[in-house]
Amino acid sequence: MHRTKVALLGAGFIADIHFESYHRFIPEAEVVAVYARNADKAKAFAEKHGIPQWYDDLDAIINDSGCEVVDICLPNFLHCTATLKAAAAGKHIIIEKPLAVTLEEADAMIAACKQANVKLMYAEELCFAPKYERVRKMVKDGGVGEVYMLKQGEKHSGPHSEWFYNKQLAGGGVLMDMGCHAIEWFRWMTNNSRAVSVYATMSTVLHKDITECEDNSVMIIEFENGVVGIAENSWAKHGGMDDRCEVYGTGGVVYADLFMGNAAVSYSKHGYDYAMEKADTTIGWSFTIFEEVFNQGYPHELKHFIDCVQHDKQPLVTGEDGRAVLEIIYAAYASAAEGRKIMLPFHPKVERPVDLWIEGRKK
Incomplete structure (x- = not known):
């Protein structure tokens, strides 16, 4: 071989x-x-x-x-x-x-x-994590009906290396480090639907002594297909890593915690996995097991x-997906500085994305 x-x-x-x-x-x-x-x-x-x-x-x-x-x-x-x-x-x-x-x-x-x-x-x-992929399959199988909102959050008390806090080396704070996961997961779940607007708020609450960058952020993204994505990210949350997603649809809901438990908790009005004719076993609340392999x-x-x-x-x-994520990050920093929704496409000329937030607040 x-x-x-x-x-x-x-x-x-x-x-x-x-x-x-x-x-x-x-x-x-x-x-x-x-x-x-x-x-x-x-x-x-x-x-x-x-x-x-x-x-x-x-x-x-x-x-x-x-x-x-x-x-x-x-x-x-x-x-x-x-x-x-x-x-x-x-x-x-x-x-x-x-x-x-x-x-x-x-x-x-x-x-x-x-x-x-x-x-x-x-x-x-x-896009490859077994539990999150099991959630995506449930959605594709019709388990939650038509999706109208997605949520994803990743939070802990701060990175392991000093360079993450340096805007010259990292380009931004928690949004660059962790918010990028939520953005691409939203795109993955919506078959790369185009983002049309971004609204965000952010602040530095725990690491003011070592960084100019944000360590806590909330971002709302509106997609062309009508789905709304809400990303919550933090370097200020104590108690270890927290990574979870939520899917809301007209026919059900799914909650999945990447590190806690071995199931995605879901409620489906009509059931799913129709191809296997097992819909009756998945109506109502169920605890969908995911593949137990290297969770992330x-x-x-x-x-x-x-x-x-x-x-x-x-x-x-x-690479094009990575670029799309970065453009949304730009818009989120600008939104947090200006206090308004930013429409896409959005391509200002800056040395670092976080400068849109740091310098924008000074105006």
Whole structure:
């Protein structure tokens, strides 16, 4: 069996998760090298995981490691540079969220990958998380009727690395870090329906001493198909990680907590899974079991991308999806500053999305 060779860019928290996903769940791939800006960190990561090569030179790992896929787990401000270098070298790319810091960077990354004829996947794990995917299947099977509102929230007390709090490196706060998950999940659930307006409010409530960026936000997105998405995100919520979604339809409702319990709690007026003729067993309240595998969906998204590379298929979540998420983030920052709904498309020229909020409040 051919094993696709992967170069892992980054040696932090998310890189650990990606390596574990490859190692435990994806025999079709092999991590052959790791890169970190700090040589000691790269070496330690390689030794910890038994990776044969380590680098502190970005060009060297892309061009000399023998990789076919570059997996980007670097801070936001390095996403564009790494993608452009990987595309120029003819490598397929999967990249952690957000796709880029600015829309201009996103456009350059998408164009470079198209010109080089390499695949670019935007790694949104909520599109692959087993429990959330079970919820989506219930909706597709008609379990809640016509969906009119979606809610998703991700909250904890703050990131693990200092760079997240630095607007120059991250481009924004909790909206860039966690709100991007909700945005793409809304698009995923609505078959990529176009967002037409965004309203948001945000503030810095817990980390005022270390960041200019927002650490608590609420965002309302109106989609062209009539669905409303409500995203609640926080770096100010104590008590550990909280990740949950809600689906409201004319014929039912679903509540799913990614980390609590092994079921999605649902109420359906008419039942679902009609193809299996089991609708009677799903009328009323039910507790739909999801696949008990690495809850957040990381192995699933990475396995999907390796399959796309090996069999020349289009990734389900693309660079264009990542760009659409970033445009909505822009609109949310502008809305929070101006106190009004922002209509899309929306493409102001800024160095960092969060500046739309920070500078906008000064006017």
